[in-house]
Amino acid sequence: MxxxxxxxxxxxxxxxxxxxxxxxxxxxxxxxxxxxxxxxxxxxxxxxxxxxxxxxxxxxxxxxxxxxxxxxxxxxxxxYREQVHIKKDSTGHGYRNLFGRFLDKDVEYVLIEDPYIRTFHQCQNFLLLCELLMKSCDNLRRIRLKTSKDAESGANQKDWFYNLETDLQKYGIQLTVIYSPANRLSRHIILSSGWIIEISRGLRRRIISSV
CATH class of the missing domain: 1.20.58.80 (Phosphotransferase system, lactose/cellobiose-type IIA subunit)
Known part of the structure; x- marks a missing residue:
């Protein structure tokens, strides 16, 4: 073709x-x-x-x-609002595919709220999101995560965030992690450019809207 x-x-x-x-x-x-x-x-x-x-x-x-x-x-x-539905067991829904188009030079800081960034795979997903933000947003300077503490392995969770924070500092990006009880947290990502990504189930299904 x-x-x-x-x-x-x-x-x-x-x-x-x-x-x-x-x-x-x-x-x-x-x-x-x-x-x-x-x-x-x-x-x-x-x-x-x-x-x-x-x-x-x-x-x-x-x-x-x-x-x-x-x-x-x-x-x-x-x-302005867009809604993205992801069918069960469907593939090809990476972060870049779903909301990469909202990540650009206008994004200087990102606020992320998710009650469950605690297990290994959840932390790995968060790492992938940070990597995409870093590569796509030339003027990104701050990322703030609000999540809950892992009662069983809090030390591992804390060490993992510390290592990520250290790595991001090398690129001039400050990561701040704030802990709060899970039942007081919602799920969303707020970009300083004015977009809000509302998440209905973890970082899987997303609703895109403007501030």
């Missing part, structure tokens, strides 16, 4: 997401497809195809601009 065919498939996906009002996901697909069409036009020799591609690129860039404006307006009004 050539670049043009792949780009068209991506654009169809973008239009479907746009129609479903999953605007941030649509933006990612639009931009990916537009990048491919732009590369395609550079090597195109047929003038009619060039004109066709230019018109399509302009049409979709106009839609991208309109979506960005719509999202910004709704964010300012505090009523």
């Amino acid at each position: 050539d670049i043009k065919s792949v780009a068209i498939d991506i654009m169809k996906r973008a239009v479907d997401l746009d129609t479903e009002q999953r605007y941030t996901e649509a933006l990612v697909s639009y931009q990916e497809g537009l990048q491919m069409l732009t590369e395609k036009i550079k090597g195109e020799n047929d003038e009619d195809n060039k004109i066709y591609l230019r018109n399509k690129i302009e049409e979709h860039w106009n839609r991208v601009a309109a979506i960005k404006e719509l999202i910004q307006e709704r964010k300012q009004m505090g009523n």
Whole structure:
């Protein structure tokens, strides 16, 4: 399959997401497809195809601009919301896939609240999230986690967070861990850019909204 065919498939996906009002996901697909069409036009020799591609690129860039404006307006009004449902036993739902599009240079600090970052696999998931934040947010300076203490192996939990804190300091990122009873904690991630990621079950199912 050539670049043009792949780009068209991506654009169809973008239009479907746009129609479903999953605007941030649509933006990612639009931009990916537009990048491919732009590369395609550079090597195109047929003038009619060039004109066709230019018109399509302009049409979709106009839609991208309109979506960005719509999202910004709704964010300012505090009523923009997207919901992501993850079916049981489905795969391909890593952090980058689910909310990587919200992580950019505008994120300077991140507030995370989850009552259960205690067992080994929970701590590993938190580590993966920190790695994604570090790689995606160029201006990130602070991460604050609010979770509960592990009554059975609190020392291991504390040591693990200390080691992570030390590692993040090497990249100029301060990690602060605050402990609170599990029944007083909710599940969400707040980005300083204005996005809130509300989590319905651990770090698995997510609802995306704006502040």
